[in-house]
Amino acid sequence: MYKIVEKEHFSENVVKLIVEAPMIAQSRRPGHFVIVRTGEGGERIPLTISAADTVKGTITLVVQAIGESTRKICALEIGDCFTDIVGPLGQATHIENVGTVVCCGGGVGVAPLLPIIKAMKEAGNRVVSILAARTSDLIILEKEVSEYSDEVIIMTDDGSKGQKGLVTAGVESVINREKVDLVVAIGPAVMMKFVSLTTKKYDIPTMVSLNTIMVDGTGMCGACRVTVDGKTKFVCIDGPEFDAHKVDFDEMIMRLRAYN
Amino acid sequence: TSIPRVVMPQLPADFRVKSNHEVNQGLSQGQAVLEASRCLDCPDPQCIQGCPVSINIPSFIKNIERGEILTAAKILKHTSALPAVCGRVCPQEKQCESRCIYNKMKKQPVAIGYLERFAADFERENIKANNIELRPSATEKNGMDIAVVGSGPAGLSFAGDMIKKGYNVTVYEALHEIGGVLKYGIPEFRLPNIVVEAEIDGLRAEGVNFVKDCIIGKTISYEQLHELGYDGIFVASGAGLPRFMGIPGENYIGIMSANEYLTRINLMGAGRPGEDTPVLKGNRVAVIGGGNTAMDSVRTALRQGSQKAMIVYRRSLEEMPARVEEVHHAQEEGVEFMTLCNPIEYIADEKGRVKAMRVQRMELGEPDASGRRSPVPVEGAVEEIEVDLVIVSVGVSPNPLIPNAIPQLEVSRRGTIVVNEDSMQSSIYDIYAGGDIVRGGATVILAMGDGRRAAAAMDAELRKQR
Ligand SMILES: Cc1cc2nc3c(=O)[nH]c(=O)nc-3n(C[C@H](O)[C@H](O)[C@H](O)COP(=O)(O)OP(=O)(O)OC[C@H]3O[C@@H](n4cnc5c(N)ncnc54)[C@H](O)[C@@H]3O)c2cc1C
Ligand SMILES: Cc1cc2nc3c(=O)[nH]c(=O)nc-3n(C[C@H](O)[C@H](O)[C@H](O)COP(=O)(O)OP(=O)(O)OC[C@H]3O[C@@H](n4cnc5c(N)ncnc54)[C@H](O)[C@@H]3O)c2cc1C
Ligand code: SF4
Ligand code: SF4
Ligand code: FES
Numbered sequence: 001m002y003k004i005v006e007k008e009h010f011s012e013n014v015v016k017l018i019v020e021a022p023m024i025a026q027s028r029r030p031g032h033f034v035i036v037r038t039g040e041g042g043e044r045i046p047l048t049i050s051a052a053d054t055v056k057g058t059i060t061l062v063v064q065a066i067g068e069s070t071r072k073i074c075a076l077e078i079g080d081c082f083t084d085i086v087g088p089l090g091q092a093t094h095i096e097n098v099g100t101v102v103c104c105g106g107g108v109g110v111a112p113l114l115p116i117i118k119a120m121k122e123a124g125n126r127v128v129s130i131l132a133a134r135t136s137d138l139i140i141l142e143k144e145v146s147e148y149s150d151e152v153i154i155m156t157d158d159g160s161k162g163q164k165g166l167v168t169a170g171v172e173s174v175i176n177r178e179k180v181d182l183v184v185a186i187g188p189a190v191m192m193k194f195v196s197l198t199t200k201k202y203d204i205p206t207m208v209s210l211n212t213i214m215v216d217g218t219g220m221c222g223a224c225r226v227t228v229d230g231k232t233k234f235v236c237i238d239g240p241e242f243d244a245h246k247v248d249f250d251e252m253i254m255r256l257r258a259y260n
Numbered sequence: 261t262s263i264p265r266v267v268m269p270q271l272p273a274d275f276r277v278k279s280n281h282e283v284n285q286g287l288s289q290g291q292a293v294l295e296a297s298r299c300l301d302c303p304d305p306q307c308i309q310g311c312p313v314s315i316n317i318p319s320f321i322k323n324i325e326r327g328e329i330l331t332a333a334k335i336l337k338h339t340s341a342l343p344a345v346c347g348r349v350c351p352q353e354k355q356c357e358s359r360c361i362y363n364k365m366k367k368q369p370v371a372i373g374y375l376e377r378f379a380a381d382f383e384r385e386n387i388k389a390n391n392i393e394l395r396p397s398a399t400e401k402n403g404m405d406i407a408v409v410g411s412g413p414a415g416l417s418f419a420g421d422m423i424k425k426g427y428n429v430t431v432y433e434a435l436h437e438i439g440g441v442l443k444y445g446i447p448e449f450r451l452p453n454i455v456v457e458a459e460i461d462g463l464r465a466e467g468v469n470f471v472k473d474c475i476i477g478k479t480i481s482y483e484q485l486h487e488l489g490y491d492g493i494f495v496a497s498g499a500g501l502p503r504f505m506g507i508p509g510e511n512y513i514g515i516m517s518a519n520e521y522l523t524r525i526n527l528m529g530a531g532r533p534g535e536d537t538p539v540l541k542g543n544r545v546a547v548i549g550g551g552n553t554a555m556d557s558v559r560t561a562l563r564q565g566s567q568k569a570m571i572v573y574r575r576s577l578e579e580m581p582a583r584v585e586e587v588h589h590a591q592e593e594g595v596e597f598m599t600l601c602n603p604i605e606y607i608a609d610e611k612g613r614v615k616a617m618r619v620q621r622m623e624l625g626e627p628d629a630s631g632r633r634s635p636v637p638v639e640g641a642v643e644e645i646e647v648d649l650v651i652v653s654v655g656v657s658p659n660p661l662i663p664n665a666i667p668q669l670e671v672s673r674r675g676t677i678v679v680n681e682d683s684m685q686s687s688i689y690d691i692y693a694g695g696d697i698v699r700g701g702a703t704v705i706l707a708m709g710d711g712r713r714a715a716a717a718m719d720a721e722l723r724k725q726r
Contacts, residue, residue: 023479037436041529043536044436069536084436086473215528215537218434218475218661220444220500221520225511232504232511237660251511254612258513259538 002036002082005058010140013065014108015074016050022057024049024087030095030115031209031241034059034087035217038076042083043069046214046236048112049088059085062111062140089217090240093207097124099181102174103149104130104167104195106187110141112209113186114148120184121148128153128180130170132191136161167191168198175202182207185244189256193249206244210235213258226252265368266295273592277562280448283589284348289329292378296325299370302361307372310359313709315339317356321375333383336376341417341708344384344455345442347377349552350705351583384458394465402426404722407490409476409662412440413704414496414695416459417711419468425719430469430490432476434661437527440498442704444527445519447556449563450586477665482691491725492690492718495677496711499696500659504652505548509606514540514614518547518557518653525560542649544568546617548603549653550580551701555587557651558595566649569595574602574622574635600624600635604642606650616644658697666691676700683717684710692718 006018024034033048051060065074076082093116101120105113110131121127129149133139134157146152154162155170163170167187174180183206185195192208199206212224217236224235227248233239269285270276276283287295299321307317316335323332336343350356352373360369387394404427408415411433419429437443442456464470474480476497485493502517504510521539524530530539545561547554550573561569571590573580576599580587591597600622607616621641628634658675670678670687677686677693684692694710696702 023474027479027481039536041535043528072536084473086434086436086475086479088478089475215520215523216435218500219659220502221523222502222504222517223520225504227511232506234501251612255511255513257611258540 002085004076004078004080004082005056007076007078010062011137013074014138014140015063015065016111017061017063017073017076018053018058019061019082019085020057021059021085021087024085025052025054025057025059028052028059028088029092030119031090031093031112032088033090033112033217033240034061034085035089035214036061036073036082037084038069038072038082040083042072044084044215044217045069045073046089046211046217048209050111050114062108064108086217089236091238093119093241095119095123100126100128100179101182101184102128102130102171102180104132104171104183104185104187104191105145106132106167106185106191107134107138108140109185109187109191109209110145113184114141114144116184116186117145118148126150128174130155130167130174131162132156132167132170132187134158166194168194171195171198175199175204180204183244184208189249189253192244193253196244196247196249200245207241208244208247209240210242210247210252211240212252213256226255263294263298265298266291266371266374268371268374270589273594276449277559277593280563282452283449286381287374287378289378289382292324292375293327295371296321296375298362299325300361306359306361307356307370310356312355312703312705313339313712315356315376317372320379321370321372324375324379329379329382330386332379336379339712340705341420341711342413342459342704343376344380344459345413345451346705346708347373347375347380348451348455349446349703351703353584355705381455384455387458394462396465396467399424399426401428402726404428404491404726405430405489406718407432407476407485407488407493408496409493410434410440410496410498410695410697411438411460411470412496412498412695412707413442414498414707414711415440415494416463417708418494418496418694418715419711420463420466421712421715422719423463423466423468425715427719428469429467430471432474432480433470433472434475435527436472438470438472440496444523445553445556447522447526447560449559450556475661477661482666490690491722492692494711494714494718495662495686495691495693495697496695496707497659497662497697499656499701501657502652503655503657505603505654507604507606509608509614510652512606512608512614513612514542514648515606515650515652516540518549518553518651519656521557521651522553522560525564531564539564540649542566542647544570544647545649545651546570546572546603546645546647547651547653548572549655550575550582550599551653551655552582552586554651554653555582555590557653559590559593561649561651562593562595570598571595572598572601572603572619574600575632576600576624579632602635602637603650607644614647614650616646617650618642618644656696656701658700662697674700682713683721684714685717685721
């Protein structure tokens with residue numbers, strides 16, 4: 001079984017869980033995700049692997065409680081088990097030394113971003129990380145991000161921490177002061193859409209990790225489909241990362257509301 | 261030959277659409293024995309030629325007639341790993357029954373499928389009623405280890421044969437339940453889970469090891485399978501990837517693949533109390549396609565409480581690939597058939613939820629490569645139909661996980677794994693493959709037959725190495 005060995009509250013609704021899953025810990029790469037299920041009537045929920053320890057055989061998940069299933073997961077305690085965890089799923093992030101990379105994380109999106117920041121740094125890039133949230137309490141993993149970033153910029157909607165403003169303002173300020181070769185954005189769909197619109201103006205390659213609704217995560221159902229460059233793609237097998245400038249965000253945002 | 265063919269007792273249509281109970285109730289022993297007496301025990305039984313795994317049909321039927329039902333079941337098990345499943349879902353009318361001598365006499369064929377189901381169910385109930393303990397097979401273990409990728413009918417039948425030959429067998433399954441399409445696709449009202457579960461329990465008792473939540477090529481690589489010491493690998497990963505039509509509006513909310521719809525309901529229990537997975541409900545449901553998957557979807561929609569459930573199919577009723585019995589059941593249950601119709605566009609409300617579809621009327625033209633008359637659009641004949649749920653069931657492509665993970669593996673242009681047809685061996689010496697990953701979308705019995713052939717061939721090959 002997939003036992004929880006560590007739990008930490010990042011904020012009221014965001015929890016970090018370290019879970020025993022030795023085979024997945026060994027095979028996973030940055031960008032991969034898992035599908036988890038809690039309880040016999042549980043739903044299959046996709047969650048990014050934000051770190052892994054191959055020696056201890058554990059993976060780290062950071063979960064934001066937004067609905068029924070994620071609330072159940074956040075209520076799990078040390079010693080409890082997930083009923084099922086399958087993975088690693090999706091294509092791993094393409095990591096390369098391109099020069100300067102700006103990594104933008106919105107809300108809980110910082111968790112999946114962390115392994116990418118780390119890998120980008122290790123590949124020799126200059127990494128500027130921008131963490132954005134509504135308010136200071138919701139800024140997570142600041143210490144871990146700082147460890148692998150040349151610079152960290154914090155943006156809050158209400159100005160309670162770092163600079164006041166949206167993530168796009170932070171991105172633009174960096175673009176205006178230095179040459180940026182790649183932008184990576186992970187967070188709520190709306191945030192990724194606006195980062196994408198911003199970088200498009202400057203013609204800077206941008207990569208996003210899409211969090212569509214999923215069921216199986218193995219290409220079997222098509223629930224996760226998005227339109228990229230006019231073609232239908234399955235996020236779970238073709239993604240989750242795509243060229244932001246080719247993604248039809250409006251369609252994706254619409255589809256995320258299917259069950260609300 | 262004057263006895264008429266038995267009629268399968270079924271639940272009344274108005275009752276069954278409100279429940280998930282199995283529609284076909286099965287024959288009583290009296291009915292089965294009488295039906296069995298119709299079989300003429302032909303000297304050159306053509307029915308066997310019609311069965312993809314060449315079940316000894318007259319032999320099992322004559323045992324039923326004599327009341328030796330457990331012997332009949334044993335004969336079935338000799339060639340078919342899952343007779344209770346095949347007796348229910350085989351397209352018998354196109355296979356064994358189509359070759360029965362009765363057809364030549366312009367009479368209805370012996371109900372081979374019903375009898376097969378009867379014998380298999382009898383055995384299962386006998387095991388349960390008498391608390392008979394299933395035991396590991398008596399064959400001495402040969403110390404060799406075999407990995408199976410996927411737990412659908414191909415993987416299960418392969419595993420069953422290999423365990424009987426003395427191998428240690430581990431079946432890896434990506435999902436959290438064992439059974440493949442038998443679990444996530446085909447609904448309860450046609451194939452109850454307890455039937456599938458009993459077959460899996462049987463394999464478990466014989467010593468087959470099942471590992472769920474494990475994707476070969478992702479969780480464990482092909483190289484790691486070698487490190488784990490496997491001497492042979494059988495890939496039975498199925499045809500998982502749903503096709504869409506690529507028409508405008510197809511990604512609106514309320515339009516989904518049959519796989520998604522059936523998986524949410526059959527595998528995840530959506531709509532039942534205590535289950536977290538949601539599923540969209542529709543009042544006016546259109547299912548696009550004419551295969552078994554389409555019939556299962558449209559009948560599922562009725563059971564989910566939709567007021568109007570339609571099949572939208574671009575050819576005519578005669579060309580429909582679904583089993584005749586399923587089409588009849590759907591008609592009895594009140595499904596509407598819009599044949600010679602093809603959707604060309606979907607229309608949504610301001611929230612992106614589908615509210616209508618535009619369909620193009622078709623007519624039949626010249627026969628195409630498949631020998632069926634191909635549909636051609638009738639110019640200008642386009643109409644708009646109100647719908648609030650659309651299930652797309654226009655076929656599946658082979659699951660790309662394994663071909664992507666093992667680049668050396670030879671695959672066809674369609675994405676199927678290329679194998680030697682006799683041995684089911686792939687271009688890589690220790691990988692064999694069968695079922696839908698080799699054939700594209702096919703049938704349960706063909707998948708099972710592949711599993712059996714691969715087991716025989718792999719065993720012969722490994723014997724040389726021992
Ligand atoms: C590849 C990928 C990686 C993800 N990584 C993380 C992560 O690391 N941490 C984290 O907190 N969340 C992550 N998510 C989002 C997470 O899966 C959803 O928040 C979760 O499914 C919501 O379920 P719920 O029942 O709690 O919410 P509800 O709002 O009750 O969900 C209702 C339905 O909508 C679906 N749904 C709603 N919102 C989303 C969404 N944003 N994405 C996918 N499905 C949704 C649910 O599966 C469910 O079927 C990821 C999503 C994807 C696709
Ligand atoms: C709704 C529906 C109705 C049908 N009705 C009929 C019918 O009436 N009669 C009939 O004869 N046929 C019917 N069929 C077709 C029949 O079910 C299939 O031909 C048959 O199941 C194929 O068997 P298989 O073993 O090849 O694959 P599947 O049953 O598809 O099983 C493959 C399994 O492999 C798993 N898998 C895939 N990749 C991996 C991996 N990398 N690692 C681990 N596991 C993996 C999948 O999760 C799946 O469980 C129907 C199909 C559907 C979808
Ligand atoms: S397995 Fe299928 S084809 Fe063969 S005898 Fe049974 S019902 Fe007929
Ligand atoms: S062909 Fe018909 S009558 Fe003859 S053996 Fe087969 S089932 Fe019996
Ligand atoms: S989640 Fe089912 S195909 Fe991607």
